[in-house]
Amino acid sequence: MEPLGQDANDHGQNSVGDGVHPWEVTDMTRLRRFICYGSEMAIYDTKEHRLGMESALALLSLLQEGRGCEVVEEVKRLALEGRPVRTNPSLFALAVCSQHLDLNTRRGAFRALSDVCRAPEHLFTFIQYKKEAKERMRCGIWGRALRKAVSDWYNKQDAMGLALAVTKCKTREGWSHQDLLRLSHAKPANEAIVLISKYIMKGWKEVQGAYADKENSEEVIKVLSYLEAVEKVKHSADEMEVSHLIEEHSLEREQLLTDHLKSKAVWKALLKEMPMESMLRTLGKMTADQVLEPGSSDVAEVCERIQSEAALKKAKLHPFSVLTASENYKRGQGNRGKVKWEPDVDIIKALDSAFYKCFTIFARTEAETQVMAYSEGAIVPCTITEGMSLRQVATELVKIPSGYTDCALPILWASEKTITVDMFIIFTNTACWHGEANPAECLRMYRHKMGIFSKLMVCGLTSNGLSIADPAEDRGMLDLCGFDLGAIEVIRNLALDLI
Known part of the structure; x- marks a missing residue:
C-alpha cells in the first residue's frame, strides 16, 4: 500500500x-478517460478490449450537443502531447467525428488526421474504424473529404521516412497502401512521392524502367537507392550481401525475410543501429542464437549502449519498460517457452544499471x-x-x-x-x-x-x-x-x- x-x-x-x-464527472472527463485507455469508466484494465459505440457514449453525447470541434481538439491535443496510453481510442474517436453531420466537426477531424495518425498502421486502423461505423449506416466511406485527407497524409511525409514506413508496414486491418492510394485518387505532391507511389502501385520493375534513363534529383536518387536495397534483400540468400545492405542503408528487421533472421551475421548487422526498444525485446533471442556470446565484443557494445544515458534519453524509455525487459531476460526463456537461453551476467548488470539511470519513481x-x-x-x-x-x-x-x-x-x-x-x-x-x-x-x-x-x-x-x-x-x-x-x-x- x-x-x-x-x-x-x-x-x-x-x-x-x-x-x-471539482470532482464532478462530466462528459469531457469520460471522453478523456476513453481517449487515454479505451473506457469511460473509472477502471483501467491492462487487457485491451475491442472498441464500439457502446463504449463511447460520452463521445456521442458531446457530438449531439454540438461540441464536436471540442472533441476533435481534445483528441488532437492529447495525441500531440503524447498523453494517450493507447492509440486506438483516439483513432476511433477521430473516425466517429469524421462522419458526424456537423460540417466543421468533419473538417476538423480530417485536418487532425496527420497529427493523430503518425504511422501507416494508425492510418489503416482509422480507415477500418470508419468502415465499420459506416457499414452500420449502409453507406460508403470514400467521399471527397476522406480522399483528400488520405492523399494529404502521404504528401506530408518526408520522402525517406515514407519509403521506410511503406516497406516496414505494408498492410494492417485488411488494408494496404495500394488500397489507400487507389481509393483516395492520391496526387503526389513532389517527384519523390511520385516515385514511392509508383513503387506501391506498380512494383519495383516498373520503377526501374521509368527512372533508368532520367536525370533525377538528389532526393529521388536517395529513395531509388533505398528501395533497390529493400528489393535486393527480398531476393537474396547471401547472408553477407544482406548484412552489407543492412549496414549501408540502415534496413530494419521488419524489412527482412524470416530466413535472414537465422544468420548471426545478419543479427550483428542489425544490432549496430537497432532501436533501443527493439534491442531490449530481442536480447533473449540473440543470446539463444549465440549472436551475443559471453565476453565477446558484441556483448560489450550492447552493454555500453544499454547503459548510455544519451541513448536512453533519445529512446525515451520508461524505467518500467527496462525493468520488464530485464525480468524477461533473467527468466531465460520466451513467453511461450520455445526459445531458451543462459542469461549473460554482464547484460543483466547493464540492464540493472539502465533501470536506475532512467528510473523516476514517486519517491524520487x-x-x-x-x-x-x-x-x-x-x-x-x-x-x-x-x-x-x-x-x-x-x-x-x-x-x-x-x-x-x-x-x-x-x-x-x-x-x-x-x-x-x-x-x-x-x-x-x-x-x-x-x-x-x-x-x-x-x-x-x-x-x-x-x-x-x-x-x-x-x-x-x-x-x-x-x-x-x-x-x-x-x-x-x-x-x-x-x-x-x-x-x-x-x-x-x-x-x-x-x-
Missing part, C-alpha cells in the same frame, strides 16, 4: 471552495512523499528513501508483516493526523476489503475537512476487477486492474488532472 502525499498549497486547482465540485520525483504499508490491519511507516535500489526497497518491504488491505485506512490516518495529501495511491496484491468505512465516503469527508480536492487511486496488482472508485460521481477516484506501463501513465494523468 502506498499513500502518496504532497503539499497541496502548490496546486491551486485542488482547492475546494463553497459550492464548487516528489519532494513530499510518504510511503506506508499495511501490517496486521493497521497502517505503519515504511523506511524507503530516494537513494535505495529496487532490491533494497523489496528487502525493506518484506520485513513488515502483511495484513489485509482496508482501502479506507490511509485516508482515516491522514485525516486523524491532519496531514495534507494530494493523492492516495494504494498498491495491493490481495483482495481490497472495504472494512467498516467506505473509502469513497472517507475521501469526501477528508476533502471537506482539509479543503482540498484529494484523489484516490487503487491498484490491484493481480486483480481481475475492483469496485472501490465511484464510477459516476467522482472523477478523483480510479481503479487499476493489473499493472503495466499504461497504468503508470494513467496514474500520472490522474495526478495532473488530465482525466
Whole structure:
C-alpha cells in the first residue's frame, strides 16, 4: 500500500471552495478517460478490449450537443502531447467525428488526421474504424473529404521516412497502401512521392524502367537507392550481401525475410543501429542464437549502449519498460517457452544499471512523499528513501508483516493526523476489503475537512476487477486492474488532472 502525499498549497486547482465540485464527472472527463485507455469508466484494465459505440457514449453525447470541434481538439491535443496510453481510442474517436453531420466537426477531424495518425498502421486502423461505423449506416466511406485527407497524409511525409514506413508496414486491418492510394485518387505532391507511389502501385520493375534513363534529383536518387536495397534483400540468400545492405542503408528487421533472421551475421548487422526498444525485446533471442556470446565484443557494445544515458534519453524509455525487459531476460526463456537461453551476467548488470539511470519513481520525483504499508490491519511507516535500489526497497518491504488491505485506512490516518495529501495511491496484491468505512465516503469527508480536492487511486496488482472508485460521481477516484506501463501513465494523468 502506498499513500502518496504532497503539499497541496502548490496546486491551486485542488482547492475546494463553497459550492464548487471539482470532482464532478462530466462528459469531457469520460471522453478523456476513453481517449487515454479505451473506457469511460473509472477502471483501467491492462487487457485491451475491442472498441464500439457502446463504449463511447460520452463521445456521442458531446457530438449531439454540438461540441464536436471540442472533441476533435481534445483528441488532437492529447495525441500531440503524447498523453494517450493507447492509440486506438483516439483513432476511433477521430473516425466517429469524421462522419458526424456537423460540417466543421468533419473538417476538423480530417485536418487532425496527420497529427493523430503518425504511422501507416494508425492510418489503416482509422480507415477500418470508419468502415465499420459506416457499414452500420449502409453507406460508403470514400467521399471527397476522406480522399483528400488520405492523399494529404502521404504528401506530408518526408520522402525517406515514407519509403521506410511503406516497406516496414505494408498492410494492417485488411488494408494496404495500394488500397489507400487507389481509393483516395492520391496526387503526389513532389517527384519523390511520385516515385514511392509508383513503387506501391506498380512494383519495383516498373520503377526501374521509368527512372533508368532520367536525370533525377538528389532526393529521388536517395529513395531509388533505398528501395533497390529493400528489393535486393527480398531476393537474396547471401547472408553477407544482406548484412552489407543492412549496414549501408540502415534496413530494419521488419524489412527482412524470416530466413535472414537465422544468420548471426545478419543479427550483428542489425544490432549496430537497432532501436533501443527493439534491442531490449530481442536480447533473449540473440543470446539463444549465440549472436551475443559471453565476453565477446558484441556483448560489450550492447552493454555500453544499454547503459548510455544519451541513448536512453533519445529512446525515451520508461524505467518500467527496462525493468520488464530485464525480468524477461533473467527468466531465460520466451513467453511461450520455445526459445531458451543462459542469461549473460554482464547484460543483466547493464540492464540493472539502465533501470536506475532512467528510473523516476514517486519517491524520487516528489519532494513530499510518504510511503506506508499495511501490517496486521493497521497502517505503519515504511523506511524507503530516494537513494535505495529496487532490491533494497523489496528487502525493506518484506520485513513488515502483511495484513489485509482496508482501502479506507490511509485516508482515516491522514485525516486523524491532519496531514495534507494530494493523492492516495494504494498498491495491493490481495483482495481490497472495504472494512467498516467506505473509502469513497472517507475521501469526501477528508476533502471537506482539509479543503482540498484529494484523489484516490487503487491498484490491484493481480486483480481481475475492483469496485472501490465511484464510477459516476467522482472523477478523483480510479481503479487499476493489473499493472503495466499504461497504468503508470494513467496514474500520472490522474495526478495532473488530465482525466
